[in-house]
Amino acid sequence: MDRxxxxxxxxxxxxxxxxxxxxxAASAAANExxxxxxxxxxxxxxxxNLPSSxxxxxxxxxxxxxxxxxxxxxxxxxxxxxxxYLGAKAVIDALSNSFEQLQGSRKGHPLILYAGHNIxxxxxxxxxxxxxxKRFGIISISKSGTTTEPAIAFRLLKxxxxxxxxxxxxxxxxxxxxxKARGALRTLATQENYKTFVIEDNIGGRFSVLSPVxxxxxxxxGFDVRALVQGAVEMEKDCAPDRAFEENPAARYAAxxxxxxxxxxxxxxLVNFHPKLxxxxxxxxxxxxxxEGKEHKGIFPAAVxxxxxxxxxxxxxxxxxxxxxxxVISVCEAKHRKIIPHSEDNLDGLNFLAGKHVxxxxxxxxxxxxxAHVDGGVPNLKIELPxxxxxxxxxxxxxxxxxxxxxxxxxGVNPFDQPGVEAYKKNMFALLExxxxxxxxxxxxxxx
Ligand code: PA5
Numbered sequence: 001m002d003r004x005x006x007x008x009x010x011x012x013x014x015x016x017x018x019x020x021x022x023x024x025a026a027s028a029a030a031n032e033x034x035x036x037x038x039x040x041x042x043x044x045x046x047x048x049n050l051p052s053s054x055x056x057x058x059x060x061x062x063x064x065x066x067x068x069x070x071x072x073x074x075x076x077x078x079x080x081x082x083x084x085y086l087g088a089k090a091v092i093d094a095l096s097n098s099f100e101q102l103q104g105s106r107k108g109h110p111l112i113l114y115a116g117h118n119i120x121x122x123x124x125x126x127x128x129x130x131x132x133x134k135r136f137g138i139i140s141i142s143k144s145g146t147t148t149e150p151a152i153a154f155r156l157l158k159x160x161x162x163x164x165x166x167x168x169x170x171x172x173x174x175x176x177x178x179x180k181a182r183g184a185l186r187t188l189a190t191q192e193n194y195k196t197f198v199i200e201d202n203i204g205g206r207f208s209v210l211s212p213v214x215x216x217x218x219x220x221x222g223f224d225v226r227a228l229v230q231g232a233v234e235m236e237k238d239c240a241p242d243r244a245f246e247e248n249p250a251a252r253y254a255a256x257x258x259x260x261x262x263x264x265x266x267x268x269x270l271v272n273f274h275p276k277l278x279x280x281x282x283x284x285x286x287x288x289x290x291x292e293g294k295e296h297k298g299i300f301p302a303a304v305x306x307x308x309x310x311x312x313x314x315x316x317x318x319x320x321x322x323x324x325x326x327x328v329i330s331v332c333e334a335k336h337r338k339i340i341p342h343s344e345d346n347l348d349g350l351n352f353l354a355g356k357h358v359x360x361x362x363x364x365x366x367x368x369x370x371x372a373h374v375d376g377g378v379p380n381l382k383i384e385l386p387x388x389x390x391x392x393x394x395x396x397x398x399x400x401x402x403x404x405x406x407x408x409x410x411x412g413v414n415p416f417d418q419p420g421v422e423a424y425k426k427n428m429f430a431l432l433e434x435x436x437x438x439x440x441x442x443x444x445x446x447x448x
Contacts (some may be wrong), residue, residue, distance in 0.1 A: 001332075001387050002234075002386075003234065003235075003238065003395060004235075004249075004383055004384060004385050004386075004392055004396055004399060005249075005383070005384040006249040006252060006253055006381065006382070006383050006399075007381065007382040007383075007384070008020070008252060008253075008256050008381055009383060010370065010374050010379065010380035010381070010382070011256055011260065011325070011379040011380065013379070013448055014260065014263065014265075014325075014377075014379040015256070015259045015260060015263055015379070018055070019254050019259050020252070020287075021245075023116055023245070023251075023254075023255030023258065023410070024245035024251075024255075024378075025249040025416075026247060026255075026410055027245060027248075027252075027254055027255050027406050028241060028251065028411060030254070030405070030406045030409035030410055031239075031240075031241040031248075031250075031251060031402075031406055032241045033409060034048055034241075034402075034405045034406070034409070035048065035240075035241050036069055039396055039404055039412040040409070040413070040414035040416070041415060041416030041417055042262055042418075043201075043202055043284075043364055043416075044202055044203070044204045044207070044416035045202060045416075046200045046201075046202030046203035046369045047203050047204075047207035047208070047210070047211075047401055048402075048405070049236065049321070050203070050211060050232075050397060051210055051229050051232035051233040051235075051236045052233050054210070054229050054234055059215075059225060059226055059229070061197075061344070062197070062212055062215050062219050062225060063214050063219055063225070064178050065175055065195055065197075065216060065219075066216060066219035066220045068136045068172070068175070068393065069110065069175065069220050070107075070108055070109070070110055070220055070222065071107060071108060072107065072135065072137060072173060073107065073110045073135055073136055073137040073173065074105040074107055074110055074111065074134045074135050074171070075105050075110055075111045075112075075113055075131065075134045075135075075136040075137075076110045076111075076112055076113070076136065076137045076138070076139060076141075076217070076220050076447070077112075077113050077114065077115050077116075077127070077136060077137070077139070077157060078112060078113070078114050078139045078141065078217045079114075079116035079138060079139065079140045079141060079142075079150045079153050079154050079157065080116055080117065080139075080140070080141035080142060080150050080213075080306050081113075081117045081147055081149045081150050081210050082117075082140040082205050082206065082286060082290075083204065083205020083206035083207070083213070083286065084142055084143065084147075084150065084177075084208070084213060084359055085114055085116070085117055085141065085204050086206075086279065086282055086283040086286055087207075087208065087209025087210075087212045087214040087283050087397070088112075088209065088213070088216075088217035089216055089279045089282070089283075090209070090279040090280045090282065090283035091209070091218050091223065091228065091280075091397075092217065092218060092221045092223070092392075093114055093172070093215060093276055093277075093279045093280075094276045094277055094279070094280055094380065094388055094393055095221075095252055095276075095388065095390065095393070096221065096276070097390070098188075098275065098276065105134065107135070110136075110137070110220065110221075110357065112217060112220065112221050113127065113130075114242045114281065115127055115150075115153040115157060116140075116142075116147075116149050116150030116151075116152070116153035116154060116211075116287075117149060118149060119148070119152065119205065124152075124153060124156055128156065128157070128160055129281055131157075131160060131164075132160075132164075132214060133370070135165075136161065136173070137161075137173040137174065137175070138154070138157050138158065138161060138173065138174045138175070139174075139175050139176075139177065139216055139217055139220070140154045140158075140174065140175070140176045140177070140178075140185065141176075141177040141178070141199075141213055142154075142177075142178055142183075143178060143179050143183070143199045143205060143208075144179070144183055144184075144185075144186050145178050145179070145183035145184035145185030145186060145187075145188070146183070146184050148428070149438065151184075154185075158170070158174065161174065162172060171192060171193050171194060174192070174194045174195075175194065175195045175196070175197070175216065176188070176189040176194050176195070176196045176197075177196065177197045177198075177199060177212050177213055177216065178196065178198070178199060179198065179199055179201060179325050180198045180200070184262070195374075197212035197216060198212070199211060199212070199213055204416055204418075205431035206286050206287045206290055206291065207287075207416075209283070209397055210228075210229065210232050210394075210397065210398070215228070215229075219349075223390055224390045225390070227389070227391045227394065228390040228391070228393060228397075229392040229394060230394060231390065231391035231392055231393065231394025231395040231396075231398075232394040232395065232397060232398040233394075234391075234394075235249075235250075235394070235395040235396075235397055235398035235399045235402070235410075236402075238250075238399075239251070239398070239399060239402040239403075249399055249403070249407055250399055250402035250403035251403075251406055253288075253327075253399070253403040253407070254371060254403045254404075254406035254410055255379070255410070256381060257299060257325075257407055257410060258407060258410045260325045260367055260379055261299050261411075262369065264322075264323060265299075265323060265324060265325045265379065266299060266300060266323045266324075267299065267300045267302055267324040267325075268288070268299045268300070268302070268324070268325055268326070268327060269302045269303060269304055269317065269322055269324055269325070269326040269327070270284050270285070270301065270302070270303040270304075270326075270327050270329065271303070271304055271306055271326050271327065271328040271329065272303075272304075272305055272306065272328070272329045273306050273307065273328075273331075273362050273365065273366050274329075274331050274388070275305055275308070276388065276448060277305075277329055277331075277388075278305055280329065280357050280393075280396070281303030281305075282303070284301065284303070284400055285301045285302070287304055287400060287401065287404050288301040288400075288404055288407075289301045290418045291404050291405075291407075291408050291413075291415035291416070292404075292407065292408050292411055292413060292415060293420070294413050294414070294417075294419070294420060295412075295413055297411060297412070297413060298343055298411065298413070301386035302324075304317070306365070306366070306369060307362070307365050307369075310365075310369065314369075317373060317376075317378060318372060318373065318376045318378075319376060322377040322378075324378055325378060325379040325380070325381070326373060326378055326379070326380055326381070327380075327381040327382070327383065328366065328370065328380065328382045328383070329383050329385065330366060330382055330383065330385070331384075331385050331387060331388050332384055332385065332386050332387065333359075333364075333386060333387045334357075334358075334359040335387070335388065337357050338357060338358045339355060339356070339357050339358075340353045340355065340356055340357070340358060340361070341354060342354035370382070383396065383399075426440060427440075427444055430443070430444045431445075
């Protein structure tokens with residue numbers, strides 16, 4: 001198996017094969033519409049052919065910048081929020097040692113930390129305390145350059161770096177990823193002479209993981225961005241409009257979730273049995289939530305880590321309101337082997353497992369859970385990854401992006417805008433009395 005594999009057999013007790021097959025024409029039309037740029041949001045389709053359009057020279061530039069940060073820094077802080085950090089964190093966590101943070105940071109193998117994805121004063125204080133004794137660098141990522149959370153974090157960290165290293169040295173240790181010409185971060189980067197990478201105008205944040213937004217931090221963490229891109233290119237081909245519905249995983253995933261939604265399955269739970277995949281689910285939640293949750297429509301994207309959450313959310317999933325379906329990301333091969341030992345006294349009664357490796361037990365938990373959930377009224381989709389490596393993760397990322405575009409069009413929304421995100425910002429600025437928000441300030445304060 002050299003591809004990730006989507007299995008949909010376990011939805012057929014809930015929706016018919018005919019119903020899914022009937023989506024062939026509509027999903028092909030949606031796919032065509034993406035490629036011909038005739039649908040809603042067609043000015044944000046730069047991600048569509050991004051994997052195959054990344055040149056070796058582009059990757060050379062990313063790798064050379066990554067090499068510099070790796071060789072110079074013990075810690076690299078990725079500053080960004082939403083689509084400007086989730087993809088990088090998802091891939092880095094999926095590929096890293098589970099205890100990376102405790103392995104000790106050193107030049108040549110910097111620890112990747114994150115900032116600008118919250119407005120917690122304690123988080124920022126504690127991060128800055130830690131960085132006082134570290135040689136650190138910053139990758140500041142913001143397409144607009146004015147997003148409040150990363151802008152606050154970058155102000156603080158830039159000032160700290162200048163204080164610790166001096167202005168000249170700081171120039172080498174900051175890389176900005178922002179839009180080509182407009183925007184505050186572009187102006188600042190030009191003014192300070194920082195190395196920059198461009199987020200193209202036609203790529204939205206949540207579709208940007210395969211651009212420098214994701215690739216630079218992933219390369220700094222020491223992972224093979226060429227293999228990641230290769231995997232994405234493979235999936236770009238497999239999900240192209242010329243692929244028949246039955247062979248096109250993105251089209252089939254989009255069809256199944258739309259049909260389940262029509263049948264009242266309003267919540268999709270992305271399940272993993274591998275804690276390293278937690279942030280893949282966080283990235284996926286943004287991708288689908290921000291793309292489809294509009295016009296009072298859209299599947300609610302949720303996520304759980306199994307078996308951990310079987311001991312907390314398992315009851316609800318098995319027995320609660322029957323409005324859910326689940327998509328399991330299954331990793332076929334664990335990277336390491338751990339054999340369960342025999343115990344003389346067998347107090348826990350687990351000697352029947354002695355001699356098995358841990359992943360065998362995990363796989364039976366996965367199978368048993370799937371059967372229980374299907375029996376309990378939860379349709380099941382499965383995406384298998386042969387192993388957790390750059391190439392298969394690249395395939396997975398592009399598969400989800402392409403399916404999201406098709407699925408949004410099947411739902412009838414614009415998958416590439418996010419008008420709802422502005423509401424909290426408007427209120428926050430009114431409450432903080434941002435210049436220009438005088439009327440909103442007055443109105444909101446009258447409501448308190
Ligand atoms: O997907 C999106 O558009 C958002 O999540 C943005 O990426 C996020 O709000 C950050 O925006 P910016 O990169 O402009 O700081």
